[in-house]
Amino acid sequence: MEELLEKIRKEALYEKLPIMDDDGLSFLADFIGDQGITSLLEVGTCIGYSAITLAARNPELVITTLEIDEQRHLRALENVRKAGLEGRIRCICCDSRSWHIDDRFSAILLDGPKAHNRQLLTRYQDNLTEEGWIIVDDVYFHGFLDNPGVIRTRRLRTLVRKFSEFQKELEADPLYECTRLNIGDGLLLAKRGKRT
Numbered sequence: 001m002e003e004l005l006e007k008i009r010k011e012a013l014y015e016k017l018p019i020m021d022d023d024g025l026s027f028l029a030d031f032i033g034d035q036g037i038t039s040l041l042e043v044g045t046c047i048g049y050s051a052i053t054l055a056a057r058n059p060e061l062v063i064t065t066l067e068i069d070e071q072r073h074l075r076a077l078e079n080v081r082k083a084g085l086e087g088r089i090r091c092i093c094c095d096s097r098s099w100h101i102d103d104r105f106s107a108i109l110l111d112g113p114k115a116h117n118r119q120l121l122t123r124y125q126d127n128l129t130e131e132g133w134i135i136v137d138d139v140y141f142h143g144f145l146d147n148p149g150v151i152r153t154r155r156l157r158t159l160v161r162k163f164s165e166f167q168k169e170l171e172a173d174p175l176y177e178c179t180r181l182n183i184g185d186g187l188l189l190a191k192r193g194k195r196t
């Protein structure tokens, strides 16, 4: 498994594919075990690196992971097959902004289209079990959130603004108790309270 993961990681780095950094991923794998998280909805599969890592480190974990790009989705399917994890990782090729599922998950990892996290949270938060977790990766977004002055394009500026607004809204939302962690490129952990 380690060899396969190293191969996927090297491929992703060589092709400049955006995968989670190892510090964040390693923390998340432990966190999932510690919290007893057994079902995860991941938005943003890429080629399956995070899903395979998290499933390999947590034998009870079942993952549904969404990817809009067909080539990446197909590569993820192949990597999941090589890892022998087809029984626990379900890869779906779809636009997560319009996809629908009735299942409940004990955690949702938002690692897809950053400008659409608000829309994704609205779409999927009812799929979260009571006291489930919303996990947001890349909260410092390569340092852009703290240094918006260095951003040169309007598109990136809009994306950074929307991502920043989303994080502030989530932290202010009384439904969630949030913790921001300075690990990797930053993680935001939001625990949903009991439904009343």
Ligand SMILES: C[S@@+](CC[C@H](N)C(=O)[O-])C[C@H]1O[C@@H](n2cnc3c(N)ncnc32)[C@H](O)[C@@H]1O
Residues within 6 Å of the ligand: 018, 019, 020, 021, 043, 044, 045, 046, 047, 048, 049, 050, 051, 066, 067, 068, 069, 072, 094, 095, 096, 097, 111, 112, 113
């Ligand atoms: C940061 S990468 C995911 C990395 C992956 N979690 C990992 O660490 O191995 C984000 C992925 O989200 C995908 N994506 C972008 N917009 C999407 C959408 N609307 N629905 C589903 N996936 C989307 C991108 O194609 C990209 O592969």
